[in-house]
Amino acid sequence: MKPKDLLNFYIKTDLLPLLEPLGFKYAKSTPKFSRKTGHFNLSLSFCISKYSSQDECIFWTMWDVSSNEYRK
DSSP: OOHHHHHHHHIIIIIHHHHGGGTOEEETTTTEEEEEETTEEEEEEEEEOTTOBTTBOOEEEEEEEEOGGGGO
16 A cells, blocks of 8 residues: 555544544545644644655654644
8 A cells, every 4th residue: 555545544444433523524635634723723744754654654743733822
C-alpha cells in the first residue's frame, strides 16, 4: 500500500470513530481533523515523511489552536 493510502486507512478505521463524536470533521484532501469550540479553532494535521516507502508510512502530526479573540 502507498504511504498516503496506508495513513488514510488507519485514520478512517482508528481515529475517525474516536474524533467524530467529539465534533471533529475530517478533510480527506489534507489529511486534517478540525473543529470549532467557542472562540477557538482546533486542528490536527498529518504530514507524511519523504522517507516513507511501500507498506510503511512515516509521519508526524501538527496541532494548532487559534482564535480571533487572541488579538483582544
